[in-house]
Amino acid sequence: MESNIHYVASGQFLVAAGRQPLILKALLGTCVGVSIYDTVAGIGGLLHILLPEPVSGASDTHPGKYASTGVPAFLKALIEKGAHPDNMRATVAGGALVGPVSEQDMALDIGGRTAEKVHELLKRYNIPVNASETGGFFTCTLELDLNTGKNRICPSGLLRDPEEAFHYTAPSADAIAASVTGLKPIPQVALKILRMVTSEEADFKTIAAEVRKDQVITAQTLRMCNAALYSGRNQVASIDDALILLGQDALIKSIISSSLKTFYRQSDSVYSLCKGGLFHHAMGTAIVADQLAAHTGAAHRATAYTAGLLHDIGMVVLDQHITSACPLFYRGMKKENHRILEVEKRILGVDHCEVGAKLGLKWAFPGNLIHAIRHHHSPEEGKDGDKLAYIVHAADIIMSRFQSGVFPESSKGSIADRLAVIGMGPADFEKFIDQLPMGVFSMQPETVLFKKT
Incomplete structure (x- = not known):
């Protein structure tokens, strides 16, 4: 019987009793995953941790978010299902830096401190760790097969052996x-x-009024609203109903986001590490950019949200060309540890930031959006005083570290220095992560739009 796969979102854990054809899976970057299995009772589960311990003082609502509260709660749930501590065996993965970082950025090594806290707690509770792969610079997946009790830690997105011989002809500029x-x-x-x-x-x-002119956009918007918020309740039947229930800000964001969802579906192979990964990453980046703009005052919130949603549109163009060069792409990203822009340039002669900016010009985007798309990996190369690219860069880095839906996008230079431009220090950074809405790092970050704050 083929096993089903259940993705465990960050800040959550799942415990299951009895051997069954189910694989629990977590996509891990800076987050740390812990699987525990009772080898006698056949009871196991997986915990997906975001931070080492609470920073903002709110741990009661979501104990699984933190190592300090999540590990005890996870063990308690296992015991309540019938597992016995003497028979438990653990596997730990994640806690990566995600991309090379400078010495100044080591204060931002949240994943390393989370992994240390997890090991400290497992030792305190006398739970043996059979396997542990933490740290490094790349995302991975942790899987627990509840039918066999076996764990697997795999680098994310490694589809083919990067050592195999491979011949590839780069596309021409005209083809791009x-x-x-x-x-x-x-x-x-x-x-x-x-x-x-x-x-x-x-x-x-x-x-x-513009939305009502387009039946497709109206339908897409209502579908997103109903799927995200109102499952099992009366359906939202009109834009007017959605306005009453959601409010103006959330509705405008859902209109823009639902329109972009179809566009991002044109690319879902090389860049995405899971189905819909590119769109979910864009949605999460948009939400984080909006929150960063609110937190720092460095940009207009609606503009930051839109720029975050659009920042990787160039990948949709390049995906169809880079798909046929998968081994070269994975070799550059994983073995040779290059930045994604360098790999794209070497393979295709152009990178997704350049192509995204060309799309922005073609579609007559405002100049500040084009600038943010073009420079979201290197904001210091843009206009002096324009902090929108810095906002999008920071949001992109946060999503790459804490939600591994696409290949991590490391950048040259110090992340800490770039955060300082928008008025955020290392201590502010961790507190900001802690205060982000639960769900932003999930497989459906769009649900955050419809939650009242």
Whole structure:
């Protein structure tokens, strides 16, 4: 019988009794995964930890978010299911730095401290650790097969042996340009709404009127609202109903996001480490960028959200070309430890930031959005005084570390120095992570849009 796969989101754990065809799986970057299995009773589970311990003083609501509270709660749940501590065996993975970092960035090594806390607690509770692979610079997956009790730790996205002989012909500049032209575009109504929102003078009545003109966008927006928030309840049947239930801000974000979802579906192979990974990463980056803008005051919130949602649109173009060069891509990213922009340049002659900016020009995006797309990996190369690219860069780094839906995007230079530009120090960084809405690092970060704060 083929096993089903259940993804355990960050800040959560799942415990199951009895051997069954189910694989528990966690995608890990900076987060730490802990699987524990009772070899006699056949009871096991997986815990996906975000931080070593609470920073903001709110640990009661989500104990699984922290090592200090999550490990005891996880063990308690296992024992309540019938597992016995004497028969428990643990496997630990994750806690990566995700990409080379400078000496100044070592204060941001949250994953390393989380892994240390996990091992400290497992030792205190006398739970033997059969296998542990923590640290390093790359994302991984931790799997627990509840039918066999076996664990597996794998590098994320390693589909083919990067050592095998491989021949590849790079696409011409004309071929890349043709891909930009031939891509299924974002609907014109959605582009118009996007420009309205980023003008910082958005009038909701005008936006709603534009949405009502397009039946497809209306349907996509209502579908996202209903799927994310109202499962099992009365369905949201109109934009007016959605406005009453969600509020103006959440509805505008859902309109933009639902329009982009179809666009991102054109790419779901090399860059994504799981189904829908690129869109989920974009959604999470948008939400984190919005929260960073609110926290620091360094950018307009709606503009930061939109820039976060759009930052990787160039990957949708390049995905169709880089798919045929998978072994070269994985070799560059994993064995040779290059930045993603360097790997793209070497294979394709262009990177996703350049192509994304060209798409932005083609679709007449506002200049600040094009700038953020072009420089979200190297914000210091952009305009002086423009902090939007720094906001998107920080949000992208946070998502790459804590939600491993796409290949991690490391950058040159000090992350700590870039955070300082938007007024955030190492201590502020960890507290900010702690205060982010639960669900932003899940497989469906869009659900965060519909939760009242």
